Amino acid sequence: MSARTEAVVGSGATTPPALTIREAIIAGITEELHRDDRVLMIGQDIGAFGGPLHCTAGLLDAFGAERLIETPICESSMVSLALGAAQMGLRPIVDVMFADMLPLAAVPLVQIAGAWRWVTVGRSALPVVIRTRGGDGPYRSHPQNYEAMFAHAPGLVIVQPSTPGDAKGLIKAAIRSDDPVIFMENIFLYNAFRAAVPDDPDTIVPLGRASVVRGGTDVTLVTYGRAVRTSLQAAAALEREGVEVEIVDLRTLSPWDEDTVAGSVAKSGRLLVVHEAWECGGIGAEIVARIGRRSWGDLQAPPARLGAPAVPIPWAPPLRDAMLPTADRVLAAVRSVLQA
Amino acid sequence: MERAEVFELYRVLATARAIELECAAVTGHWYSGVGEEAASVGAFWAAARDDVCCPHYRCALVVHHLRGRPLEDIFAALLSKRDAASRGRHLPPFDGYPEGNVLPYVSVMLGPQLAVAAGAALAFKHRGEPRVAIVGFGDGTAGTGDFHETLNMSASLSLPIVFYCQNNQFSISTRPERTLAGESIAAWAERYGMPATRVDGNRAPEVVAAMRAAITRARDRGGPSCVEMITYRRTGHFVADPAHYRGAEELAQWKQRDPLTLCGDHLCSRHGASRDHLGGIAAAAEHAVREARRAAEQRPPWTADDLDLGGVYERAY
Numbered sequence: 001m002s003a004r005t006e007a008v009v010g011s012g013a014t015t016p017p018a019l020t021i022r023e024a025i026i027a028g029i030t031e032e033l034h035r036d037d038r039v040l041m042i043g044q045d046i047g048a049f050g051g052p053l054h055c056t057a058g059l060l061d062a063f064g065a066e067r068l069i070e071t072p073i074c075e076s077s078m079v080s081l082a083l084g085a086a087q088m089g090l091r092p093i094v095d096v097m098f099a100d101m102l103p104l105a106a107v108p109l110v111q112i113a114g115a116w117r118w119v120t121v122g123r124s125a126l127p128v129v130i131r132t133r134g135g136d137g138p139y140r141s142h143p144q145n146y147e148a149m150f151a152h153a154p155g156l157v158i159v160q161p162s163t164p165g166d167a168k169g170l171i172k173a174a175i176r177s178d179d180p181v182i183f184m185e186n187i188f189l190y191n192a193f194r195a196a197v198p199d200d201p202d203t204i205v206p207l208g209r210a211s212v213v214r215g216g217t218d219v220t221l222v223t224y225g226r227a228v229r230t231s232l233q234a235a236a237a238l239e240r241e242g243v244e245v246e247i248v249d250l251r252t253l254s255p256w257d258e259d260t261v262a263g264s265v266a267k268s269g270r271l272l273v274v275h276e277a278w279e280c281g282g283i284g285a286e287i288v289a290r291i292g293r294r295s296w297g298d299l300q301a302p303p304a305r306l307g308a309p310a311v312p313i314p315w316a317p318p319l320r321d322a323m324l325p326t327a328d329r330v331l332a333a334v335r336s337v338l339q340a
Numbered sequence: 341m342e343r344a345e346v347f348e349l350y351r352v353l354a355t356a357r358a359i360e361l362e363c364a365a366v367t368g369h370w371y372s373g374v375g376e377e378a379a380s381v382g383a384f385w386a387a388a389r390d391d392v393c394c395p396h397y398r399c400a401l402v403v404h405h406l407r408g409r410p411l412e413d414i415f416a417a418l419l420s421k422r423d424a425a426s427r428g429r430h431l432p433p434f435d436g437y438p439e440g441n442v443l444p445y446v447s448v449m450l451g452p453q454l455a456v457a458a459g460a461a462l463a464f465k466h467r468g469e470p471r472v473a474i475v476g477f478g479d480g481t482a483g484t485g486d487f488h489e490t491l492n493m494s495a496s497l498s499l500p501i502v503f504y505c506q507n508n509q510f511s512i513s514t515r516p517e518r519t520l521a522g523e524s525i526a527a528w529a530e531r532y533g534m535p536a537t538r539v540d541g542n543r544a545p546e547v548v549a550a551m552r553a554a555i556t557r558a559r560d561r562g563g564p565s566c567v568e569m570i571t572y573r574r575t576g577h578f579v580a581d582p583a584h585y586r587g588a589e590e591l592a593q594w595k596q597r598d599p600l601t602l603c604g605d606h607l608c609s610r611h612g613a614s615r616d617h618l619g620g621i622a623a624a625a626e627h628a629v630r631e632a633r634r635a636a637e638q639r640p641p642w643t644a645d646d647l648d649l650g651g652v653y654e655r656a657y
Binding site: 070074077101104311316318 | 369420426428429430431435447448449450451480481483484485511512513514518519520584585641642643644645646647648649652
């Protein structure tokens with residue numbers, strides 16, 4: 001059992017537990033399963049196997065098979081099933097093993113879940129969370145980053161945390177939200193490090209709010225997921241050259257926190273968006289277009305984006321690494337925005 | 341089956357085993373086919389050279405090799421070395437071997453490959469060619485909509501295709517009896533209007549006989565059929581998966597039913613083979629595979645400069 005809810009007892013001074021992102025998500029789900037008996041999970045191999053990449057470790061022992069419903073391989077029907085159950089008062093969390101599989105469920109996600117609230121004129125909603133994992137990682141399989149495909153569809157909330165604290169707070173907010181949320185768990189970050197996580201069961205991180213993870217006045221770097229860590233490395237190197245980079249971790253990729261980004265650009269006058277997903281038609285394209293118009297008067301240089309080139313993600317590790325926005329590439333992109 | 345053919349079958353089973361063990365030694369992420377060689381080899385044994393092969397991903401590399409892919413190319417691709425035919429763009433066996441009519445699994449999602457194979461069969465039927473598509477899937481994939489849709493479509497269009505289920509009794513950790521409602525996968529297939537049989541998937545000659553009948557039927561315009569091969573996954577989902585969700589006793593029982601041992605017993609009892617001779621065949625297969633890996637390891641790795649941004653579209657944009 002990874003959720004360490006027992007870690008904090010004592011006389012006044014408490015030490016919050018240090019968890020990985022994976023553990024933090026399980027801890028958040030554990031609290032919500034305790035808090036609300038309408039919450040349940042639907043997925044493949046989420047019981048005795050402990051879930052893909054151990055994403056549900058310990059939950060079967062704690063909650064039993066009634067709350068962890070295992071299905072055959074049928075992503076589209078899993079999601080549709082959850083939508084129907086949500087209509088009838090449950091609050092399902094669907095585990096779609098990997099983000100590679102999200103397109104299998106594109107119709108129920110885009111055409112039912114995203115559209116539901118508006119089409120029904122707000123008379124009903126779909127409180128569903130789709131958990132999935134993606135991005136390149138140590139395991140080098142299932143690397144797809146399809147967030148932009150789903151960000152294109154109105155009505156879906158798309159979340160990707162980059163720290164354990166955010167991971168726990170955001171999964172809790174997602175479960176409590178009455179909107180359908182696609183919750184993307186970055187594989188590279190999954191077990192990469194531990195950090196203190198609030199253990200108060202009422203602490204959540206609100207959906208739709210970005211976080212300024214590093215202050216700076218020379219350039220605004222907007223990013224999410226693994227690229228937050230890469231960007232922090234690049235910013236540390238740039239600091240030695242006297243360049244102060246402000247880093248905004250979007251956390252919610254759609255609908256994204258335009259005010260926070262515009263506020264930062266008002267200060268810095270320069271914008272770079274960095275993500276691991278394809279640059280073409282990506283989240284960065286949307287942010288650059290919107291901020292390019294809204295903050296036209298603040299911008300001192302054309303806003304830019306850095307993402308993967310427009311080729312399918314290759315298997316061979318050296319080729320795949322060449323696709324990634326490494327710290328060196330972020331550095332070069334920041335320099336080009338500064339010089340423009 | 342004639343004596344010489346069974347010996348050849350044994351040799352290929354031994355090659356399949358050696359490939360699987362070597363790949364498992366390369367990476368703990370390997371989706372091992374150890375113990376499932378008779379199903380995979382048997383499925384394609386009776387295929388003609390220009391029939392299309394879509395093997396189940398477990399134990400598929402021996403099918404690539406049967407269709408002419410050099411062992412060294414297989415290991416070069418797996419080790420991401422220059423200049424594997426798939427150029428580092430996809431992981432074997434998903435990279436396929438189009439030169440030998442082995443279709444790639446470009447997406448590794450389970451299900452779509454069934455209808456892709458049916459599409460190949462549609463092309464053969466449309467042009468009146470006496471070719472057949474052969475497609476494998478696991479018990480897990482039998483739960484997908486793609487399986488039910490494709491079997492129905494293939495039967496209603498009378499396509500020249502053979503579906504074989506490599507039923508190794510595990511969909512990662514999930515047992516078929518927990519998530520598949522039918523009495524068997526063959527029974528489902530039968531209700532979609534095609535002949536379906538269940539065979540011992542660890543007895544290669546039995547698999548070959550059932551597949552030969554199904555392939556002949558498809559070639560003679562008799563439409564699709566399905567062969568369900570009962571076998572057993574002896575590792576976890578991937579080699580490093582400790583598979584705590586299954587019992588040691590069951591595994592031990594299935595190890596007793598090893599497809600190589602069963603084929604060897606058949607050769608000894610029916611065709612007077614000696615254990616020494618069989619041991620020599622296995623040793624030669626292991627040697628060839630080990631040498632192929634060693635040769636592949638000598639090649640230089642791909643570098644970042646080899647990432648080719650062209651070739652995504654027909655013309656350069």
